[in-house]
Amino acid sequence: MLKSRPNAGRSQPKQQQQQQQQQNRQPQQQQQQQLVHTTSSHYGLEEFFDSSRNLGERQVKSGRAWRTDELRLKSNSDLHKLWFVLYKERNMLYTMKEAAATEYELFPSPERIDKVEESMANLENVVRERNNAYWQLEVSPCATGERPSIFRRDVFGRHRWHKCSQHIPPYHRNWHFRNTQGPGKTNETDWFFHKYREMKRKHYNYFRSRTARYLRDLFRRFPNADAEYIAELHPEFPQGYVQHLKENHVLYDDPPRAATRARIRPSEDVQQ
Structure with missing residues (x-):
């Protein structure tokens, strides 16, 4: 027991020295960590x-x-x-x-x-x-993970694809969603949708008549053109319509402009 006392007394200073060394290393490590950073460079x-x-x-x-x-x-x-x-x-x-x-x-x-x-x-x-x-x-072999979509009318009465999303209140109680994104059912919406369909129909008829006029001129210049191939390029026409234009393009010939143009007569007030 007497021999163990000096050894125990000597071990205490060693432990204290180790603790002091660890405490001295901590601020050095903190300084090194502050100097080294991995953020991206700032270029403004x-x-x-x-x-x-x-x-x-x-x-x-x-x-x-x-x-x-x-x-x-x-x-x-x-x-x-x-x-x-x-x-x-x-x-x-x-x-x-x-x-x-x-x-x-x-x-x-x-x-x-x-x-x-x-x-x-x-x-x-x-x-x-x-x-x-x-x-x-x-989930299942049929699941795709995409958001489900529905085909319904928007605020302006147009039919559009809308992606579904989860909402806390149900549809019949979510008055804000119904007023902003719900289907429009007012008289103004019906009037707008009527004019909108009329505009789309006029645009469709205009481009279709212009394409038909172009095909008639094409068959007039090239009578041996392949009607089946041209019909594949223009699927907006019904089946057999392109062949009808090829066979009867003479019936649709426009009269020459010189014959139908009204002659401009000088007015009496103009001095000749």
Whole structure:
């Protein structure tokens, strides 16, 4: 027992020294953590515009668009980050394109916008594939994971596809939703929808008559044209109508303008 006392007394200063060393290391570690950061560099408003080295260039080199096979190998978090990178790049390109048009200058390499949009479309397709696979595995083979849609009238009386969403109050008690997005059933809505259908019908008849006039002129110039192929190009006409125009285009010939034009006679007040 007498021999163990000096050893116990010597161990206490060692423990105190270790504690003091740990306490001295903590502020140093905190200083190092404050000096090292992983946040993105801050460029201000310049990050929303193209790089200064590309200003005034005739051509800007850029890579190809992201392919679907490459995006399938990435995780959901990587796709989420890549989506915002592409979204920011697209907005920057649109801003520079508008600025170049305002200054009457040439926008270098406009195909960059197409590449970014193609990448975003491929990324969205990959996300939809994963969402559909998850719903088919967890819910049912018929589930797609997309929001359900219904075909109903909007506030102006037009029939449109509306995507359904969950609401806390039911439809018959949600008066705000019925007044803002519910189907319109007033007299003003009926009058508007009547005029709207009339306008659509006039536009349809106008373009259809113009296309028929073009086909009559075509058969007049080329009597041996293939009517079946032309009918496939114009599905708005009923079956057999294009063949009827080919066989009877002479009946629809317009009279010459010189014969129907009224002769302009000089008025008596005009001095000749």
